[in-house]
Amino acid sequence: MTPDALSSAHQNRGVRVEAPEKGASGTRPRLQDAMPVNRRQSLGQGDLDFPPIPNGVDYLRSVVDHLDEATGVKPRDIKYAVLHLQAAAEVLLKARLFREHWSLVFKDPGKATTKTLADHSFESCTTAAAVERLRNIARISVSDQDVKALKALADDRNALQHFGLTHNARAVEARAAVVLDFLVRFLDEELLPHLADEEVREITQDMERTRGGLTTIQSFVTKRMNRLRGNALKGQDGSTTLCPSCGQFALILAAGGGRCHFCSTGWSSGALAEHFQSDWGTEQCECPACGAWTLADLVDFVSPEIAELHYCLECAARFPAGTLGACNGCGVPWPYPEHEAAQVLCDHCQRDIRAQELH
Ligand SMILES: [Zn+2]
Ligand SMILES: [Zn+2]
Ligand SMILES: [Zn+2]
Numbered sequence: 001m002t003p004d005a006l007s008s009a010h011q012n013r014g015v016r017v018e019a020p021e022k023g024a025s026g027t028r029p030r031l032q033d034a035m036p037v038n039r040r041q042s043l044g045q046g047d048l049d050f051p052p053i054p055n056g057v058d059y060l061r062s063v064v065d066h067l068d069e070a071t072g073v074k075p076r077d078i079k080y081a082v083l084h085l086q087a088a089a090e091v092l093l094k095a096r097l098f099r100e101h102w103s104l105v106f107k108d109p110g111k112a113t114t115k116t117l118a119d120h121s122f123e124s125c126t127t128a129a130a131v132e133r134l135r136n137i138a139r140i141s142v143s144d145q146d147v148k149a150l151k152a153l154a155d156d157r158n159a160l161q162h163f164g165l166t167h168n169a170r171a172v173e174a175r176a177a178v179v180l181d182f183l184v185r186f187l188d189e190e191l192l193p194h195l196a197d198e199e200v201r202e203i204t205q206d207m208e209r210t211r212g213g214l215t216t217i218q219s220f221v222t223k224r225m226n227r228l229r230g231n232a233l234k235g236q237d238g239s240t241t242l243c244p245s246c247g248q249f250a251l252i253l254a255a256g257g258g259r260c261h262f263c264s265t266g267w268s269s270g271a272l273a274e275h276f277q278s279d280w281g282t283e284q285c286e287c288p289a290c291g292a293w294t295l296a297d298l299v300d301f302v303s304p305e306i307a308e309l310h311y312c313l314e315c316a317a318r319f320p321a322g323t324l325g326a327c328n329g330c331g332v333p334w335p336y337p338e339h340e341a342a343q344v345l346c347d348h349c350q351r352d353i354r355a356q357e358l359h
Helices: 003-011 037-042 052-066 075-100 114-119 127-136 144-163 169-194 197-230 269-276 347-358
Strands: 240-242 249-254 257-260 266-268 310-312 324-326 333-335
Touching: 052 075, 052 169, 052 197, 075 127, 075 144, 075 169, 127 144, 144 169, 169 197, 197 249, 257 269, 266 269
Parallel strands: none
Antiparallel strands: 240 249, 249 257, 257 266, 324 333
8 A cells, every 4th residue: 555545544534435436446445455464365376466346256156156056066165165155255245344434344443543454464353243333334234134144154164164064065055045145135235336337347257157156056945945845844834943054944843853854954952952042041941841951932933823932942842922921030931820929930949939938
């Protein structure tokens, strides 16, 4: 970055920084300057000149190429689809954040300086933080489903780097379809309108290939789901919920856990509890029926009439809305007593009170 650019960046502090205009790219901070040095190096020396948006689109194209059923999807393809999709998400979300204000791509915007931006010696924010800032600061609407899919993708990438592949091709494909769909929409609505004609032309071919590939992946997912609805999932709406692995409503719950018919992932009740309990702490998740710590409040069954239900992932007990109150002693969800005048008290609090009365 030239001293001119630095002083211009300095003057722009606290002011909305628009995407570089034609011919003005050298006078304002640019996203490629904002990519941390480790990330830039990981792209390989030859790629350092890649402007971020074409770079993100190039990653997307790689994702659909790797997930091309026509050429076969091998474990190696799954690996690179996950890595490149995560890289695309990171680059594209941050490109938009950068347009809002360059300091927002820093892990801690309060410590952002033009100097660290210029020499790339800063830590950039996580994908999750980028999404949060896009929602809260740039007021971009990102659905909860998309947030979940982006989070699952980031988890996949981390798991992949530490433990190798943990999901099968079907799960990755279904999840990739959600994130790809989101990123293509995000490009159309938030990024492409601000590019110069020449820049748009540069990525047109990759965008077309990405859109085509996305349609193929989506239709693969849809066809498979339609087939399942006709057989394995038929008549199971009351027990079928969203699979945390593939994001499809194909997980049939039963006592002890469940199994997804889309991606074939088998789940224990404990593993499911991580996904279907709100963050109120495990000490509040005891099932009043079986005593296991697997009472879930976030299970969303396909059947629309089953809403606001507490469901035990271990014993499959169901507690419809209005049947559980809050324990007067500790606040955990607990069944209302038969005697209307009696207060709601969980087993533990009843025991504590009895013990105190004995003293
Ligand atoms: Zn699944
Ligand atoms: Zn139970
Ligand atoms: Zn209690």
